[in-house]
Amino acid sequence: MSAEPLITIDPSQPVPPYVQIRAQIADLVVAGELAEGTRLPPVRQLAADLGLATGTVARAYQELEAGGYVTTRRGGGTRVAPQPGATSRRRAAIVQQRAREYVDSLRRLGVNADEAVAAVRDALGER
Numbered sequence: 001m002s003a004e005p006l007i008t009i010d011p012s013q014p015v016p017p018y019v020q021i022r023a024q025i026a027d028l029v030v031a032g033e034l035a036e037g038t039r040l041p042p043v044r045q046l047a048a049d050l051g052l053a054t055g056t057v058a059r060a061y062q063e064l065e066a067g068g069y070v071t072t073r074r075g076g077g078t079r080v081a082p083q084p085g086a087t088s089r090r091r092a093a094i095v096q097q098r099a100r101e102y103v104d105s106l107r108r109l110g111v112n113a114d115e116a117v118a119a120v121r122d123a124l125g126e127r
Helices: 017-030 043-050 054-066 087-109 113-124
Strands: 070-073 077-080
Touching (some): 017 043, 054 070
């Protein structure tokens, strides 16, 4: 990854750090900012860079591998997996996943549907 961090953790978010890592890396892969074969930082390095436990980063990498975003080989590290032409389906799946995560976090805060929609419209600049 470049000198400017591509992954950031926002501790004020109700979303766990491993979910933030997984989501950001998946988004970078789908957007093509992390090309096929790009090597991700080793778990220990990324954990140190983000000030997290290695298990947190390892869990994110495991979920990314289960989702088909990366492959991990002993001695070869974790690399971005080939993303066959299903970009639009993947993108739609990611949007749905992010929406579910957003709704779950708002429910934990006691936010109702109208407040949630208003917040999305505000964020999109539609108000």
